[in-house]
Amino acid sequence: MQIELTLNGRPCKAEVTPDTRLLEFVRQQGCASVKCGCETSNCGLCTVWLDEKPVLSCSVLAVRANGHKVTTLEGLQAQAAEFGAFLADEGAEQCGYCSPGFIMNVLAMEKELKQPTEEEIQQYLAGNLCRCSGYQGQLRAIHRYLNRKQEENHE
Amino acid sequence: MNKYVSAPVRKRDAMALVTGQPVYTSDLLPAHCLTVKLLRSPHASALIKNIRTDSAKRVPGIACILTWEDVPNVRFTQAGQTYPEPSPYDRLILDRRIRCEGDPVAIVAGETPQAVDTALRLIKVEYEVLEPLLDFTKALDNPILVHPEEDFKALCDVGADNRRNLCCCGVNEEGDVESKLAECDIIIDQTYHTLSNSQAMMETFRTFTQLDAFGRLQVTSSTQVPFHVRRILSNALQIPKSRIRVIKPRIGGGFGAKQSAVSEVFPAIVTLKTGRPAAIEYTRAESMTNGSPRHEMQIHIRLGADKEGNIKAIDLHTLSNAGAYGEHGPTTVGLSGHKSIPLYGKAEAFRFSWDVVYTNTMSGGAYRGYGATQGIFALETAVNELAAKLNMDPCVLRSKNMVKEGQVMPAYYGEMLNSCTLDKCMEKAKAMIDWDNKYPAKQLENGHIRSVGVAMAMQGSAISNVDIGSAEIRLTDEGYYIMLIGATDMGTGCDTILGQIAADCLDCDLERITVQGVDTDQSPYDCGSYASSTTYLTGMAVIKTCEQIREKIVAQGASMLNCSVEEVEFDGKCVRSLLDQKEVTLQEIGYASFSGSYSVISACVSHTSPVSPPPFMVGIAEIDLDPDTGKVEIVDYAAAVDCGTVINTNLARVQTEGGLVQGIGMTLTENIQYSPKGNLWNNSFMQYKIPTRLDAGKLRVEFESSYEPTGPFGAKSIGELVINTPAPAITNAIYNATGLQFRSLPITSEQIAMGLLTKNKE
Amino acid sequence: MFSAKQYLLAQSLEEAYVANQKRTATIVGGMCWLKMGKRQMQTLIDLSALGLDEIAVTKEGFSIGAMVSLRQLETHKELNQAFCNAFAKALSPIVGVQFRNCATVGGSVWGRFGFSDVITLLLALDAQVELYPSGVIALEDFIKMPYDNQILVRILIPHNSKPVAVQSHRNTATDFPVLVVAASVEQDGTLRMTVGARPQKAVAVPASLSLSDADLNNHLETALDKIPFEKNMRAGKEFRRHLASVLLKRAIAQLKEEQSHAN
Known part of the structure; x- marks a missing residue:
């Protein structure tokens, strides 16, 4: 399905599957600063901002970023x-x-x-x-x- | 005057790291790279009767599925050690026999992670599940054999016998320990136990492989030992080393974990079979279940002293759990005695004996401290028990017995101690914490207890007569330098530290030296970054290389000035004639060296050391203990360190702080628990609790530098030493707060609270 | 890794409810828990568009939407003023700020996890759960219910304020609790006490004790003896039983102090 969001201040339109996590999505978009250190939401390595709030991108569905603002260290x-x-x-x-x-x-x-x-x-x-x-x-x-x-x- | 040595120089790669540049293995994957994952055994011990991969192979996007029938039937070791490795050759890439939970059963490679996941679910394995051998205290001569195979092979004579589950055994002694013990007034006779620990570096194991234009296997891996990886892959894949090139990008921590080639073989064999680029990234669970953690050890000590507290004899036996495979088993055990007993210079006799046994638990490896951590916990706790028995201040007891500069250390391979300020470290740490006012404990108004506890520690600096460090420096046409090293910066900063040394030796700005990390085709041979060797050993190689390249620069400059080398001086910028003050700049020399009449200027020198000078430290923990809940908080931790000359004051401090917190985790929170069937429960950050910043407490570090004559600018090592004091120091503080003597790690709040309840009832 | 083929951003509770009747569908809360599983799902149902991410102050007390994050609960001014800062205290040890920005109160309560700090506290505040379509039910009853295909819509706290205290013991600062307790005081001085992470689901202490009871400690011990405790990898049952008593006494002391301040 298609999502539209603002990634690091720029509009971004992309196809994602419903089970894609924001972590994989932003890495695919070239935001390699976002790392993954665990599978259990414990490490904080994958922290990005979703509408200015810090979240674990490993625990957010990419589709949930639809219509929202995502910021990584690249931004x-x-x-x-x-x-x-x-x-x-x-x-x-x-x-x-x-x-x-x-x-x-x-x-x-x-x-x-x-x-x-x-x-x-x-x-x-x-x-x-x-x-x-x-x-x-x-x-x-x-x-x-x-x-x-x-x-x-x-x- | 040094400009860079002993200064807080910023790491050369720091800004790239803090701005999140794509510099790690997984950030550099080639296009159309296959995803590699492993099907792993859920059983701790089993035989594979049958594997069916036909329907998995039909999944769209699957490129290759390999089982035990598809891999070379030649055993090798993953241990990153100098050849011939002391670790037995006891593993195959894929084996029919499963020796621990998570042992690989099949390698699956596909175009997408989803395809690979689907294929993994479709592989049908029929296991003959066997009874696992889980208790390492019962492993020796147990009827269950972990390695019954005929082709088990030990390259070195380490006392291995796979028919007895024995990975290694031995004894080392001096003097008559039994008769000395018989003369002693007091003997502490106790057994200590430490669990396995996971290094928990933030970047898990990962590797990608591809074929280069010449059909050679190019391996990019998060490793501490690129040159050893080349040999390990050659052994495992049965291809010549000349066909393999290993590259190390920036790596996200190692702490010894990446001194074993944990992940490299799997994508490598996929690339060889398919010709395609392939990448594997271990999950945290895989890293924790099938990584290369600290060896679990049980250490029996008999420590004898007279009534005045003079330690006369030490008898130490270590039983170490290799787990399923023998990586680093025969070597880690050695440090449990060789790097604990020498702390006590007055002992007139010692005996150190050891057995390392195989079990069906996760296989061990190298973790910061490398056996010394376990041995020092045991011996330092025994010494604290001796102090309690003598009713003597444990600091005073130590000051009476500690090893001193100028002594020969029989338990440390007979080496002479050339540099040691352990006595000053003790005084410093005591002053930092205000020991005399705080020892042993005091009750607070809220019912909590504040107490202090002490321990000493040592380590080595490189493996004497084995490790090799090298550096190559080239002068380029603008008069700047390229320094190639084979030592692996894993975040510790050696690319910067070695640059600092070179800059001071060459009298130039650090910016004029480009340091290039490891590529086995380009870098000079270096055994890698382990055994606390990099600063000490490769640092010396850098100094020697600088001396040589200076000579060449001077020769070229003199020739350009039509002088003899005796008639010129080199100040780092120019070669100047002492006769007429005419000069040629380094830039001019560089340009000239690239033209036909002169030769290219470069130097490459290796260094090895006949000694391994120990760094020392004293750690004093001040804790707040809540007797009702058993909760222990680190209120203050005073660390006084003798690592010789401190080359980079910031990095040495942060190394110390990081090591202390790992030690605190090992002491209080990092637990390893298995199910009755041998499945690891603590396989995630949810269940294996490394300290958060709220658990770390406040740490203070001071340096009491000695000068090590065999080290660069007087330096010794620091990386491993710093993990060794928290366990015995905190254990001592808990004793001083509660009277409860713990001899097993971790010490949980439950053990403390319940121990106090029992004690108060008595 | 979990997988899903479809995503439904529900436009009404009814739509979510209908979709949720399939065994292969599941409601997405904060994802923190769901993503750890290996479930292969057909449809993920998202309640994000239903305005359930707000905490409302009502005449009766507080109404908390299922999609409210743990961080919102932790930092909500009125909620913490009304309940002695207990939400801040109970929630701040849960993993980290980023985690609590993701995890939802609906997910936490729906999971009915034994280790839940949130349920332990809510239980001490007599909270209720609004389900779609069956309506409002006491949290105490809800956590005993089998998992069904309804939608958890809101959590209701039927108090505008109530003195309450929470205490927990953890092996590390942000770990699951080894034990967590909460205690609140009714108007008439009766204590409502709950014990969670036993390690099973939180329960209320089965006794009607008053804050002014002269022999409160002994009565508490007797009541606690009736609660089953078990061991898990974090601690044994004897330690948990011991902690229950230590922590509840601390919570009670806190309530007494609270009361003396109020007077």
Whole structure:
């Protein structure tokens, strides 16, 4: 069946089967940043935005995106590079395989939570697993990123 | 003055990774690539009586279905080790005999995943289900044989005997351990048990294969050991190595899992049979059931000391569960003794003996720590038990007994310890956590208990006299360098770290050095990234290569300046005559080397090491324990690490933090449970619980660098060491909070709460 | 991998209901659970177009559409104000924000899973389930019903506010609960307590106990002895029985504190 959606700001029309998941669909559309790390909705690697909300693309039917707005890291390159630089400066991206899903959720959190506490940050991102970093460097990067405007003012 | 070494240099590939560029195996699939999936056995032990694939083959889009009759009948090992591999040659690509749940029964390749799924459902297999051997403590000489085959083969003399379910056995000792133990005032005589653990790297096993223009098999794989994969494929497929090329793109984590060629053979044989590109991606369940996890071990320790707490003798026996196949079985077990016992330098005698046995459980492999993790959990817990028995602070007991720089370590292959700041690590970690005020525990107002626990750890840096690291550097016409390495960056950052070393050796900006990851046709031979070898070993190869290429640059420059090499200096940018200050730039030298009158400038040097200098660390855990629910939270974890000179301060810190959290998971939450028939229950992230960021706690890392004379810029390894302290340190903290002594992992909240209930009733 | 041949975006409950009478059809909730199976289905029925993704504040209490996500429940201001933040507390440990943006309350309740934090809490709030076509039924009865081919339309909470507390114990922060409990207080001080992840479906504690009962702890123990607990891979039955008592006492303490604040 045919679906029409906005993918990374551009109109997109495509044929999908009813059982196609958004994960496979966006990868077929060239959004290779979206990864799959499990079959049980536990890892957060496949996080994309559906109408600005972070969702697990492995658990969303592609047909449900019909008429909606889907955003992957391919559509947020400037933001990804801006936050990613903080992550890279901690060395916390490591293998990088969880980075796109993690960054999608960090950027969603930035929009949704105003001045989150450390506990709120950790809660919001708990669904993003990472096996390399031990999470500490990610948290350091988030703090620096969220405080970047103040730091800039200091300089 | 070093510009890059010991600096927090950003990884060269970082921005590509954080912006989600298509750089991993599955992002690079060729067009019209066949999807390969495996039909796997639901039984832990069985014989295939009959397979019918006719109706599956008729599914539209199916290109090929292979069963045991279609594969070479020659046994091989998947273990990525230097030839001759210590791991027995005990597997076929597809075998009639099923030795564990998930053993492959058929390989199906088709145009789409849907077609392959349909075909998989249509294959009819008739099994003769056999009683599985699941308890590894009963495996030796059990009437059930896991490997009854006649063509079982061990290339090395590791004491393997498939008629006894024995993958390997042996003993190593010095001094008379029995008489020394007899002299001791106190003996801790206990048995410790650790389960298998899954590496749980975020990218599961995956490979794609295709034929190149010359009809050779080109393999792109998420692997830590490209050169070993070439040999493994050659053995498994019975084709010459010269027909195989292996390429490693960026890889999504390994932690040792990808030191075995888990997924490579399946698409490779499909490509050979069909001539078509083929790709396999393991599901998480496949990765967890048929991957290459940590070996389950049972370790019996007798630890003897006098009343003053001087440790006199250590007797350690390890029983390791190889599972269905022997990959890394004979080698991981060695580290359980060789990388735990040497921590205690005063012991006058030791004995380390081992048996590695086959069972019908999932087959083991290499996981960060590689047996040392298990051995250190056992020995460090025994030492903490000794401290309790002596009523002595466990830090004081350790400071009294720990190995010191300049000592010869009999249990560590007789090596001399050239660099060690374990004593400083202990003082540092104690200060970081405020040990003297916090030990052993205190009760909080909310009824919780805060306590601390300690452990030490060591590892090695490469396998001495076996591992080889190499680097090749070429000067190009603009005066920049291409560095080719065979070491595999798996996210750890070695492409950057080795670049840092080269940049400092060549006095140039890091940007002037392009580091190219592994392609077995292009890269110089390197055994791969495992055994904590890359920085230490390949790092030295880089230094030697830089020395050589500097000489060549100087020679060329001198010739262009009409001087002798003694009359010029090279500052990284120019070769300058000391006679008249005339100079030629590197760029000019580069251009000249590409013209007829001069020769192309490149150097390639390999390095191996007769020693494997151990890095050391001390870890102290501070926990919050809720006695009613048994819940343990890591409040603070102080880690003081001696990895010699730290080459990249950021990456070493993150390595440490990542290793600690894996160790925390192993200690508290990562459980492995089988059904009575031998089916793994914990085969997903839903059931195998690795720590989330809410479980990780707060970690703090400090470095107490020694200087290792045989390492690059004084560096030793760090990658594996860092997983070893959490299990014994947290176990000790739980003891200090509750008086409950656990000797088996993981320690669940249930065990703690129920243990306290029982204890309080007594 | 699951498969399906057709997709029906239902335009009415009746259309969904009719389509759902076939054995090979299934209603799609959040997909989180469904996609893990290997079911080969003919038709996926989607309720997304029926406006069931809203939480309405009614005269009687709250009406929650079946397609409301767990994240909506967790972050809904009025709902959390009315029930002592219990929805935020009960739902935030479930996997992660992205998961809770997908998973629906209808799917969670329809599944009648033993491990459900949501059902345990809703049960303590005397929730009801609106089914199509049979109508409204108490959640307590619904979870005992066999699976049928009706449509779960809404969850109704018949209170504008009620003091309630939830407590759970988990092996990791975002895992299924080893045990989850909830307790609420009626106007007259009577406690309504529920225990979930026993590991079977949540049940109400079979006793009429009052928050002011001087011997509440002992009476609670007696009542808890009547509830069956079992073992699964997360924990054994003795530990669950022990946790039930620990966690309910904590929930009760929380309610008492709540009450002293109110006074």
